[in-house]
Amino acid sequence: MSDLIFKIIFIASVFGISLFIAMYTTYAERKLAAFLQDRLGPNRAGPFGILQPLADGIKLFFKEEFIPKVSDKFLFILGPALFMCTALMTSAVIPFAPDLKIGDRIFEMQAADLNVGILYIFGVVSLGVYGILIGGWASNNKFSLLGAIRAASQNISYELAMGLSIVSLIMVSSSLSLRDMVEQQAGLNWNVIYQPLGFLIFIICAFAETNRAPFDLPECETELVGGFHTEFSSMKLGFYLFAEYIHVFISSAVISTLYFGGYQFPFVSSMEPGILKTVLGAAVMFGKITFFIFLFIWIRWTLPRFRYDQLMNLGWKVLIPLAVLNILLTALFILF
């Protein structure tokens, strides 16, 4: 019974942490954007503007709720909700820390250790595009529909390359469970060392999947007004924007789990399982996640947006062949 209670507490805290980190990623994004452009950024709400995300949230809640008359009301509300749900669901299979051993009881620091963990993430993430597509369709607006279609085709194109880059990773680790993958990377045996090309493909695809610059074509203010979320206002828009930041958090977690050893750090295997090991592991994991979130923001404020045909060229003509090549190389490496 207490296992169940622990799981409930753990899931609730992962949920809370995801929301909290997403909230402060918006702040980090604005602050870093400002710093990279020689500005100061938000600094009015609280010391160093630390309360800015709260102020933004309150503002979004109090803005006028506007639903176009010609829209399909049910789908219009379903879109952002679905996007948010799928974004939050992916955190279930990510191992955040080593097992916590108290007495002879073992608590897993993972909501669910699925033996198809990585496939689960892929499945849920590709469902996320329904949120965008439904939202764009229900708005009954040509720009929104265009943005939604772009989002769908972009996600499908990059999901392929991403899946192929994972195949070679699975060949190396011969497991689909994220926990097994992390355990195999003990010490400094990080997959990024053995799979540099796969990592590169994966991270480019992760950027495209989160719909962030330089791949933020679905929203694309200059061409599509606001893309799929043009007609959305108030907290429904907030959900779309917020879910993007949750995606950033989850992507960072997945990247650090798959390629950077997750919660593993040197000397971890020589430590006794216990609270200290769990806490240190979690700290290492969140350190890596923070770094990747920083990388996401850093790249967003460095690279200009792709043109749509360039995006498709990169996805289909460069990344997919490269991923296939990577599979072949990995196979040769394993065989000989």
Next chain:
Amino acid sequence: MTFAERIYLPAVFKGMGITISHLFKKKATISYPEQKRPMSQVFRGLHVLKRDEKGAERCTACGLCALACPAEAITMTAAERKSDEKHLYREEKYAAIYEINMLRCIFCGLCEEACPKAAIFLQNDKMAPASYDRDDFIFGKDQLVESFRQN
């Protein structure tokens, strides 16, 4: 293009290097209400009607400023000084009403140049304030004449 140029990654890393270097640079932001940027010495802002060293108004309502004004923003009505008002006005004639329409004014500074009594100046540290009401932009003597305490 060479191979290095075609895979774009070296250029991407170079760009990232440039942006990250800006993280540590001095910021150009001025936190406005607390921190004010000094105006240029020749900036022409809000008008002021000066007093002389004894505190009497310098303006004699000669009308040269209104004449010089290309936007016709200045209107005034002259009046004769009474004997008990000697400490208020410098000469026998003074401006009973002196108004500048800030919506018309183009801040060219010709009034300042035309004034023979050095009475009107455009300050370089104050701007004409904003308002929601057109009537608020007609500045009378209550807003234009410098107060006694000012140096």
